[in-house]
Amino acid sequence: MFPLHSGHPNAESILIVTLALVVVAAAIALTRDGWSRVGALAGVALLSAGTRGLIETVGFGGAEWIHLGAHGLELGAIALTALTVYYALFDARTATTVDT
Structure with missing residues (x-):
């Protein structure tokens, strides 16, 4: 078993550890x-x-x-792209100065 995530075979452990790194x-x-x-x-x-593309290339x-x-x-990149679009469209606010 892969020591970073025991309880799963080697291949499954690598997938889980990779996704965990992207989540962190x-x-x-x-x-x-903002x-x-x-x-x-x-x-x-x-x-x-880019790392996914480099591995494939x-x-x-x-x-x-x-x-x-x-x-x-690849799955992490897709999820992060969706989060990026969400925050860009709905949550990012531009900083405006207020003169008093």
Whole structure:
């Protein structure tokens, strides 16, 4: 069993650990406010998708555990893109100065 997440076979453990890393990165990005949050989420999504693309382009995806890890990155990128769009459309507020 993979030591980072016991109780599952190696391949399943890699998928779970990969998704957990993306979730932790997203949680850190969500601590920001406004457009900084949108930018941080987009950055994590791009990093996740870019790593997935790099794995596929270089050809490391032959091993089952790398292949499943890449799918975890792909799923994380899709979820983060959806979160980014949500925060960009509905939650990001522009800072305005108020003269008193």
